[in-house]
Amino acid sequence: MTMDQNELKRIAAVRAADFVEDGMIVGLGTGSTVTYLVEAIAKRVQAEGLHITGVATSKRTGKQAKALGIPMKGIDEVPHVDLTIDGADEVDKNFQGIKGGGAAHAFEKIVATSSTKNIWIVDESKMVDTLGQFPLPLEVIPYGSTKVFDRLNNEGLKPVFRLDDNGDRVKTHSDNYVIDLHVGKIDHPHLLANWLISQVGLLEHGLFLDIVNTVVVGTQEGVKVLEAKRA
Numbered sequence: 001m002t003m004d005q006n007e008l009k010r011i012a013a014v015r016a017a018d019f020v021e022d023g024m025i026v027g028l029g030t031g032s033t034v035t036y037l038v039e040a041i042a043k044r045v046q047a048e049g050l051h052i053t054g055v056a057t058s059k060r061t062g063k064q065a066k067a068l069g070i071p072m073k074g075i076d077e078v079p080h081v082d083l084t085i086d087g088a089d090e091v092d093k094n095f096q097g098i099k100g101g102g103a104a105h106a107f108e109k110i111v112a113t114s115s116t117k118n119i120w121i122v123d124e125s126k127m128v129d130t131l132g133q134f135p136l137p138l139e140v141i142p143y144g145s146t147k148v149f150d151r152l153n154n155e156g157l158k159p160v161f162r163l164d165d166n167g168d169r170v171k172t173h174s175d176n177y178v179i180d181l182h183v184g185k186i187d188h189p190h191l192l193a194n195w196l197i198s199q200v201g202l203l204e205h206g207l208f209l210d211i212v213n214t215v216v217v218g219t220q221e222g223v224k225v226l227e228a229k230r231a
């Protein structure tokens with residue numbers, strides 16, 4: 001029987017919940033795949049009496065985790081994060097990724113870079129040879145955002161302000177705008193990431209480079225746990 005994309009996300013998330021150990025401080029990402037993860041971790045907390053502390057990367061995740069009985073703290077209330085599990089929009093063969101489809105990439109990157117280990121949970125459609133088919137999200141401070149937009153446009157990066165269903169600009173939890181870059185194939189992600197982060201007014205980009213060593217993929221053949229070769 002063929003599994004749909006949501007089922008593939010769910011089986012990856014359930015498998016990844018097994019990586020959580022008693023006593024851990026666990027970063028919880030954002031998105032539909034993470035919704036399944038939070039459910040699976042909450043079940044383990046209930047069934048096994050696991051003592052963990054969750055750190056959410058968005059209000060939505062925090063609300064769900066709290067409602068399901070996972071004790072939660074803010075990122076600045078914990079000394080470190082042991083393990084963060086998050087979704088991704090694209091993952092390439094070198095385990096580099098694009099995130100930010102849910103506009104939470106700045107908070108997600110803060111938690112990820114505070115975490116000893118990071119795992120991504122994806123369905124197989126997210127695995128690509130080269131990043132860039134998924135538009136690259138940026139978080140941009142509103143003041144001067146048209147100037148940032150023009151600079152991106154002049155560089156040929158095809159920026160588009162992200163709009164919500166009402167046609168209003170999407171705002172992040174920090175009240176910033178999201179600009180998506182329709183760059184196409186990103187052959188040199190580190191070069192692009194370095195250029196982007198040096199642009200004044202651009203708070204964070206959705207290139208997550210050299211962050212994860214483990215990707216848990218839901219496939220039609222079952223769950224695959226992929227480990228990066230890099231140190």
Ligand SMILES: O=C(CO)[C@H](O)[C@H](O)COP(=O)(O)O
Nearest residue numbers: 031032033087100101102104
């Ligand atoms: O980066 C993200 C949010 O900012 C998400 O992890 C990413 O968009 C994947 O979402 P989903 O699990 O719903 O496919």
